Amino acid sequence: ETGVTQTPRHLVMGMTNKKSLKCEQHLGHNAMYWYKQSAKKPLELMFVYNFKEQTENNSVPSRFSPECPNSSHLFLHLHTLQPEDSALYLCASSQLQGRNTIYFGEGSWLTVV
Amino acid sequence: DQQVKQNSPSLSVQEGRISILNCDYTNSMFDYFLWYKKYPAEGPTFLISISSIKDKNEDGRFTVFLNKSAKHLSLHIVPSQPGDSAVYFCAARVGTGNQFYFGTGTSLTVIP
Numbered sequence: 628e629t630g631v632t633q634t635p636r637h638l639v640m641g642m643t644n645k646k647s648l649k650c651e652q653h654l655g656h657n658a659m660y661w662y663k664q665s666a667k668k669p670l671e672l673m674f675v676y677n678f679k680e681q682t683e684n685n686s687v688p689s690r691f692s693p694e695c696p697n698s699s700h701l702f703l704h705l706h707t708l709q710p711e712d713s714a715l716y717l718c719a720s721s722q723l724q725g726r727n728t729i730y731f732g733e734g735s736w737l738t739v740v
Numbered sequence: 741d742q743q744v745k746q747n748s749p750s751l752s753v754q755e756g757r758i759s760i761l762n763c764d765y766t767n768s769m770f771d772y773f774l775w776y777k778k779y780p781a782e783g784p785t786f787l788i789s790i791s792s793i794k795d796k797n798e799d800g801r802f803t804v805f806l807n808k809s810a811k812h813l814s815l816h817i818v819p820s821q822p823g824d825s826a827v828y829f830c831a832a833r834v835g836t837g838n839q840f841y842f843g844t845g846t847s848l849t850v851i852p
Contacts, residue, residue, distance in 0.1 A: 631783075633783075658838045660838070667749075667844065668844065669742060669744070669841075669842045669843060669844045669845075670784075670829070670842040672839070672840070675838055675839075677838065682838075683839070717783050717784070719783075721838055723838060727833075727838065728774060728786050728789060729774075729786075729831075729838075729840050730786060731776075731783035731784045731785070732783050733781075733782050733783045734781070734782065734783045736781065
């Protein structure tokens, strides 16, 4: 139990579907992140939210749409994805100040068919 | 441009021996370094960290060494146990920001 909970853990969706990934952190942190992990690649930062304001969008295609209604919840809305978007999507959180450590959820395995 | 590199994709070690995982970085502004452990189908879990003002940090069987002049850090696991078999990622951060840079990971197998 890392204090960061992601649902669903596994998701299979067609290219025309719309789905969402959900993340909740119970650590009192004020920054939340979405990362993507594909095989044999480093973790790719997708989005960063500080105090529920988006501060980073690392050239992520618009078919990925994040939403951060408050500093404890983060969503990733998915629509018209491609098979190459199949990957492990990781949510994480941290404090903004000090020697902050980033804590990850268990990830959502996404398969696009 | 990958600022944090783990050049060994895999490592096998006998149980009870020392495991040494290496990480190199290019950005001299990095001042905080972390190691994460990841089991299949799970998210990475935080293992140990080190600030750039130190050259060593120890936590039980895990020790991280930092060589700033060489821009190199390493994770030592002594003694290695079969449960340590996982993928290990190093990460680095500049200042107090929240941009973390990760390596590609090293898969450690500890042979009983």
